Amino acid sequence: MDKPGEIGGGVAARGGTALCLGCGGPLLCDIQDQTAQGSLYMVQRGPLSGITIVDLSRILAGPYCTLLMAELGARVIKVEPPGQGDDARHYGPFRNGKSAYFSSVNRGKESIALDLKSPEGRDIFERLLDKADALVENFRPGTMEKLGYGWDTLHSRYPRLVYAAASGFGHTGPYSHYPAYDMVVQGLGGVMSITGHPGMPLTRIGTSIGDLGGGLFTAIALNAALLHRERTGEATKIDVSLFDCQLALLENAIVRYTTTGEIPGPMGARHPSITPFEAFATADGNIIIAAGNDGLFVKLAQALGRPDLAENPLFKTNPLRNQHQEALKAEIESVLRKAGTGDWIKVLEAAGVPCGPVNNIAQAIAHPQAAARNMLVEVDDPTMGSLKLAGNPMKVSAFPDPTSRAPAPDLDGDRERILRELGL
Amino acid sequence: MDKPGEIGGGVAARGGTALCLGCGGPLLCDIQDQTAQGSLYMVQRGPLSGITIVDLSRILAGPYCTLLMAELGARVIKVEPPGQGDDARHYGPFRNGKSAYFSSVNRGKESIALDLKSPEGRDIFERLLDKADALVENFRPGTMEKLGYGWDTLHSRYPRLVYAAASGFGHTGPYSHYPAYDMVVQGLGGVMSITGHPGMPLTRIGTSIGDLGGGLFTAIALNAALLHRERTGEATKIDVSLFDCQLALLENAIVRYTTTGEIPGPMGARHPSITPFEAFATADGNIIIAAGNDGLFVKLAQALGRPDLAENPLFKTNPLRNQHQEALKAEIESVLRKAGTGDWIKVLEAAGVPCGPVNNIAQAIAHPQAAARNMLVEVDDPTMGSLKLAGNPMKVSAFPDPTSRAPAPDLDGDRERILRELGL
Numbered sequence: 054m055d056k057p058g059e060i061g062g063g064v065a066a067r068g069g070t071a072l073c074l075g076c077g078g079p080l081l082c083d084i085q086d087q088t089a090q091g092s093l094y095m096v097q098r099g100p101l102s103g104i105t106i107v108d109l110s111r112i113l114a115g116p117y118c119t120l121l122m123a124e125l126g127a128r129v130i131k132v133e134p135p136g137q138g139d140d141a142r143h144y145g146p147f148r149n150g151k152s153a154y155f156s157s158v159n160r161g162k163e164s165i166a167l168d169l170k171s172p173e174g175r176d177i178f179e180r181l182l183d184k185a186d187a188l189v190e191n192f193r194p195g196t197m198e199k200l201g202y203g204w205d206t207l208h209s210r211y212p213r214l215v216y217a218a219a220s221g222f223g224h225t226g227p228y229s230h231y232p233a234y235d236m237v238v239q240g241l242g243g244v245m246s247i248t249g250h251p252g253m254p255l256t257r258i259g260t261s262i263g264d265l266g267g268g269l270f271t272a273i274a275l276n277a278a279l280l281h282r283e284r285t286g287e288a289t290k291i292d293v294s295l296f297d298c299q300l301a302l303l304e305n306a307i308v309r310y311t312t313t314g315e316i317p318g319p320m321g322a323r324h325p326s327i328t329p330f331e332a333f334a335t336a337d338g339n340i341i342i343a344a345g346n347d348g349l350f351v352k353l354a355q356a357l358g359r360p361d362l363a364e365n366p367l368f369k370t371n372p373l374r375n376q377h378q379e380a381l382k383a384e385i386e387s388v389l390r391k392a393g394t395g396d397w398i399k400v401l402e403a404a405g406v407p408c409g410p411v412n413n414i415a416q417a418i419a420h421p422q423a424a425a426r427n428m429l430v431e432v433d434d435p436t437m438g439s440l441k442l443a444g445n446p447m448k449v450s451a452f453p454d455p456t457s458r459a460p461a462p463d464l465d466g467d468r469e470r471i472l473r474e475l476g477l
Numbered sequence: 478m479d480k481p482g483e484i485g486g487g488v489a490a491r492g493g494t495a496l497c498l499g500c501g502g503p504l505l506c507d508i509q510d511q512t513a514q515g516s517l518y519m520v521q522r523g524p525l526s527g528i529t530i531v532d533l534s535r536i537l538a539g540p541y542c543t544l545l546m547a548e549l550g551a552r553v554i555k556v557e558p559p560g561q562g563d564d565a566r567h568y569g570p571f572r573n574g575k576s577a578y579f580s581s582v583n584r585g586k587e588s589i590a591l592d593l594k595s596p597e598g599r600d601i602f603e604r605l606l607d608k609a610d611a612l613v614e615n616f617r618p619g620t621m622e623k624l625g626y627g628w629d630t631l632h633s634r635y636p637r638l639v640y641a642a643a644s645g646f647g648h649t650g651p652y653s654h655y656p657a658y659d660m661v662v663q664g665l666g667g668v669m670s671i672t673g674h675p676g677m678p679l680t681r682i683g684t685s686i687g688d689l690g691g692g693l694f695t696a697i698a699l700n701a702a703l704l705h706r707e708r709t710g711e712a713t714k715i716d717v718s719l720f721d722c723q724l725a726l727l728e729n730a731i732v733r734y735t736t737t738g739e740i741p742g743p744m745g746a747r748h749p750s751i752t753p754f755e756a757f758a759t760a761d762g763n764i765i766i767a768a769g770n771d772g773l774f775v776k777l778a779q780a781l782g783r784p785d786l787a788e789n790p791l792f793k794t795n796p797l798r799n800q801h802q803e804a805l806k807a808e809i810e811s812v813l814r815k816a817g818t819g820d821w822i823k824v825l826e827a828a829g830v831p832c833g834p835v836n837n838i839a840q841a842i843a844h845p846q847a848a849a850r851n852m853l854v855e856v857d858d859p860t861m862g863s864l865k866l867a868g869n870p871m872k873v874s875a876f877p878d879p880t881s882r883a884p885a886p887d888l889d890g891d892r893e894r895i896l897r898e899l900g901l
Contacts, residue, residue, distance in 0.1 A: 100698075100705035100713065112769065113728070125701045140770050144729075145750050145796060146736045154750060157732040204874070221831070223872070226849030232831040234767035236746075236754055241833045243841030245746075247683030249673065255746045255756050255763060255835055258682055259671030260728045269693040274524075274871035276700030277549045281524035281873075283707045289524065290874040297870035300841065300852045304537070304684045305568075307853075308581040310838045311865040312570045317838050322660075322669075322679045326569045326578060330660055332679050339679060343658035345536065346564050372569060407645070407656040409665045411679055414734045414741050417667030417724065425650030428724045429731075441735040446721035447698035448647070449705075450628070450714040 071128035072103055074184040074474040097161055097459075099126025099452045104279065107132060107178075107185040108162065111139040113235065113261055114219045114295060115191030116158045117268030118275065122189075123161045124445040125276075126452070130185075130471065131159065131462065132178060135166040138464035148437040156461040157442050160432050164462035165471050169200050180475045182207070186282075187215040187275060191267075193232060194224045204290045215278045216290045219271045223294030233295055235263035242299025247306050249319040266298035328374035329353070332411065333386050337393040342385070343407040347371065356404035357388045427454050434460040495552035496527055498608040498898040521585055521883075523550025523876045528703065531556060531602075531609040532586065535563040537659065537685055538643045538719060539615030540582045541692030542699065546613075547585045548869040549700075550876070554609075554895065555583065555886065556602060559590040562888035572861040580885040581866050584856050588886035589895050593624050604899045606631070610706075611639040611699060615691075617656055618648045628714045639706055640714045641699045643691045647718030657719055659687035666723025671730050673743040690722035752798035753777070756835065757810050761817040766809070767831040771795065780828035781812045851878050858884040 104127040108119045116131075116139070123129045133139050144154040165181075167174035182188060188207065190197060197203050197218070204216055218224060221233025236257055239245050249256045274291045282288050300307070305326060306317045322341075323331030329350070330343045344350045347370065354363035362368055362384055367377045374381055389397060394410050401408040412420065418429050418441075428444040440460075448454060528551040532543045540555075540563070547553045557563050568578040589605075591598035606612060612631065614621060621627050621642070631640055642648060645657025660681055663669050673680045698715045706712050724731070729750060730741045746765075747755030753774070754767045768774045771794065778787035786792055786808055791801045798805055813821060818834050825832040836844065842853050842865075852868040864884075872878060 100701040103708070104704075117728075121697055125698070143770075143795060145799065146729075146733050147796075148736055153732045153736040154729050157729060222846050223850055225872075226846045228844075228846040228849075231826060232773075232829060233833070234754065234769050234831045236748060236756075236765050236767045237831045237833040240756070240765040240835040241841065241844060243836050243838045244683055245835050246837040246841075249680050249683075250678055253677060254674055256673050256680065256743070257746045257748070257755075258686075259668055259673075259741075259743060260726050260730065261748075262682075262686065262726075265726055265728060269697065270870050273545060273693065273696045273700060274549070274873055276697060276704060277524040277871075278873060280528075280700060280704040280707060283704060284527070287875060289876075292872040292874070293870060294846075294850060296844070296846060297850050297852050297868070300847060301867045301870040302684050302686075302689055303838065303841075303867060304541075304689060305570075305578050305581060306684065306838050307842060307867050308577045308864065309570055310842070312572055312577040317683075319680070319683060322681045324660060324681070324685075330658065331681070332660075332664070341660050341664040343660045345658050346567075349656075371567060372571075375569065402655060405656060407658045407661045409657070409661040411664040411669050412667050413670040414667045414727065414730050417665060417670075417727075418731060418734070420652075420665060420720070422646050422650045422652040422718075422720060423724060425652075426647050426718060426721050428721050440732065443725045443727060443731050444721070446694050446717060446725040447701075448649075448716040449698055449702060450716070451711060452713075 072105060074105070074181070074471065075476055097123060097126055097455075099124065100449055102126035104128070104186045105130065105184060106187045106189055107181050109188065109190040109192070110219070111191065112141050113158060113264035114267035115189055115271070116141065117265055118217070118219065118271040119162065119189050120158050120160070121268070121272045121447070122275065125447060125449070129162040130181060130467070131162045131164045132181070133164055133166050133464055135168050135465070138164070138166065142464065151434070151436045153437065153440060156432060156434060156437065156440055159461035160442060161459045162462055163467035163471065164464055165468045166465035177472070177475070177477070180477075182211050182214060185214060186279060187217060189217045189271070189275070191219040194218075194220050194229045208288065208290070213282065213286070213288050215275065215282055215288045217271050217275045217278070217293070218291065219267045219293045219295065221295050223297060224292045235261040235295075238263035238295040238299050242296055243303055243306065244299055247317050247319055250321045251319055262302070263295050263299060266302050267293055267295040270298050270301070323378070326375060327371060328378045329381060329385060331382070333382065333389050335389045335394045335397055336391060339411050340389065340394045340397050341409050341411065342401065345407070349406055350374070352404050353401070353406045356401055356406055357385065359384070359388060427456055430455070431457045432460050433457065496529060498529070498605070498895065499900055521547060521550055521879075523548065524873055525700075526550035528552070528610045529554065529608060530611045530613055531605050533612065533614035533616070534643070535615065536565050537582060537688035538691035539613055539695070540565065541689055542641070542643065542695040543586065543613050544582050544584070545692070545696045545871070546699070549871065549873070553586040554605060554891070555586045555588045556605070557588055557590050557888055559592050559889070562588070562590065566888065575858070575860045577861065577864060580856060580858060580861065580864055583885035584866060585883045586886055587891035587895065588888055589892045590889035601896070601899065601901070606635050606638060609638060610703060611641060613641045613695070613699070615643040618642075618644050618653045632712065632714070637706065637710070637712050639699065639702045639712045641695050641702070641717070642715065643695045643717045643719065645719050647721060648716045659685040659719075662687035662719040662723050666720055667727055667730065668723060671741050671743055674745045675743055686726070687719050687723060690726050691717055691719040694722045694725070747802070750799060751795060752802045753805060753809060755806070757806065757813050759813045759818045759821055760815060763835050764813065764818045764821050765833050765835065766825065769831070773830055774798070776828050777825070777830045780825055780830055781809065783808065783812060851880055854879070855881045856884050857881065
């Protein structure tokens with residue numbers, strides 16, 4: 054058993070570091086885990102250390118799942134089609150001809166290009182599966198079967214292999230075989246219908262919540278399935294649909310509709326069932342105030358110099374405040390307009406009222422808490438130079454959270470070492 | 478070892494069903510798992526069967542995490558303050574005086590009300606921890622320490638207990654002690670700055686992505702930590718910050734900014750770096766088309782009866798299409814305006830081009846794929862009657878995905894049985 058905080062050399066295989074595909078020991082056979090020495094080959098350590106994932110996924114949903122697995126310590130070997138590789142290698146922004154987009158979701162992974170229709174490619178792929186704990190893919194349903202790698206085949210040949218599939222509509226149901234990308238499921242799943250302002254043009258959620266949602270749920274289920282396998286020996290197949298995930302992320306919108314019969318619509322910048330919980334105008338911009346319970350509302354009223362608001366029978370409880378939301382907003386803004394956002398944030402923070410500005414991306418990543426929590430990590434890419442990417446939000450004690458990460462692999466960039474590990 | 482598909486009775490403890498806190502065997506000692514008989518006490522089976530979670534969390538981020546754990550088979554025992562209980566019990570919509578909102582994120586859990594400042598409450602709580610695999614909470618940092626249950630204390634007294642904390646800003650850093658709710662981190666984390674239309678009013682993401690993001694990342698890390706404990710015996714503390722999670726969900730926005738120096742802004746209903754990937758006007762509404770690569774763009778051009786678009790040197794590659802996005806949109810809409818959304822969806826689906834309507838909530842849950850994938854489950858609540866809630870998007874082979882779920886517990890509703898299990 055590894056001691057936490059200790060790197061690689063000489064420790065037992067489990068829970069320590071990435072494993073050599075050949076000897077099964079820590080990946081030290083010829084490329085050492087040299088994080089401390091600043092080598093380009095870095096193995097993130099974490100609760101998934103010792104887990105090896107073969108990753109056929111591309112673009113965003115699957116790669117985001119395996120990015121999170123890598124951040125938690127898994128070794129992720131990306132198997133890409135020769136020539137083009139993952140489609141995301143061709144999405145901007147680019148630097149020195151390389152995709153920074155691709156780097157942002159594939160840092161810290163390895164790459165080998167294999168033609169899964171050729172005997173040689175299949176042979177290597179199957180040797181990889183033989184050593185792997187899990188296979189992740191986000192092809193359209195049926196693709197793996199056409200390749201001869203459907204779940205039944207995989208499960209009988211590799212009985213310990215966990216198989217996670219993320220697809221637009223899942224592996225069952227009448228829409229299973231339709232293609233879907235992020236924006237399609239954002240539209241189909243309803244979140245676009247409750248985002249924005251009534252009567253104004255449609256808006257996409259600014260981040261690809263369709264794909265990211267799929268990646269997140271796949272990672273949760275994959276870790277649960279790895280635990281189940283560890284405890285019982287049984288490997289399972291995970292079937293996640295991006296569309297299903299959108300429904301699961303609708304939170305209270307479904308229950309609002311199924312309980313009241315009213316179809317929820319966009320509500321601008323406020324919460325549908327908590328008040329005050331919205332953006333307000335100040336003298337020089339906006340402030341978000343989220344007074345999620347009666348106690349916080351009292352604190353807010355006091356901090357605004359309007360303790361009467363908390364005594365007002367129209368505003369005594371959250372249901373009443375929901376009912377009189379516009380009147381309350383007018384009262385609050387009449388005070389807030391007397392000073393700027395920065396001043397109000399100081400006042401409300403001192404009073405313990407949850408509040409904040411609406412940051413742009415530059416401001417968000419410059420927030421002092423982002424630096425303190427190591428949420429902007431550095432990748433030293435041999436082609437692109439230094440890149441700043443989002444860090445890992447899952448801080449797990451007993452594991453380091455380094456300030457740099459290994460770069461995304463070049464297409465087929467790890468072929469030679471992987472083949473050596475496999476004894477080829 | 479359990480056989481998959483078999484319920485409770487007589488099987489070994491691990492990986493099978495919920496465990497009795499007293500005898501450690503399947504929870505059969507006095508309240509049997511009677512799912513098949515339609516009893517109110519239902520234990521969801523899944524890859525986390527046999528895992529017991531003590532859940533101090535409230536409102537949304539923590540409860541969403543433990544909802545997902547319960548959906549995967551964990552037994553979740555909600556420990557609530559006597560009297561009021563979880564704040565979310567008082568959020569609408571209500572039916573027969575009970576919160577449907579609360580039910581939507583707490584179905585299938587158990588509840589016991591304990592005053593953690595009283596000796597009796599602490600005694601019961603500590604007996605629960607003694608039997609639990611994990612503790613989840615989303616208090617403000619420092620609260621657990623004040624109660625005498627900080628990580629160091631917990632870890633030395635319960636060395637196998639995994640501890641997951643989700644808080645607004647995390648347990649470290651200068652903002653650690655500030656309160657934060659969903660909308661505050663939506664604003665601080667930057668996603669609101671890239672959602673909506675340039676020059677139009679701010680909009681919240683219509684679902685509480687601040688809280689849900691925190692719940693999702695906590696669930697991923699918690700499952701990874703449970704696997705690590707299973708493999709090495711070492712329990713760890715997980716420290717997730719809602720703000721960190723927002724940064725981790727910004728996807729390409731961070732890398733666009735750090736690579737190009739340009740601050741990303743809202744872009745309406747289109748993808749920032751893939752074209753065409755947006756909402757288009759038709760004769761009677763909108764359609765989303767997501768042609769994520771050159772092959773799909775060729776199919777789209779052909780399906781529109783405009784194969785020339787794919788030959789046009791302005792539109793040959795994705796970088797070129799990004800550059801000429803407005804011109805391409807005008808070309809595409811000039812065709813799309815000749816028919817309605819429904820007709821175009823048939824044409825484009827037949828051509829294999831990812832596309833879809835913008836559904837409202839009623840349409841989203843009425844989609845045939847939602848029923849086929851069991852994404853709307855029924856809860857038969859003794860007070861509220863039948864509720865329809867979002868199902869589980871994580872389909873794991875070897876486990877059933879029942880069409881109904883146990884209701885959310887009444888406050889303290891499981892006290893008697895839990896105390897009996899504990900021998901009190």
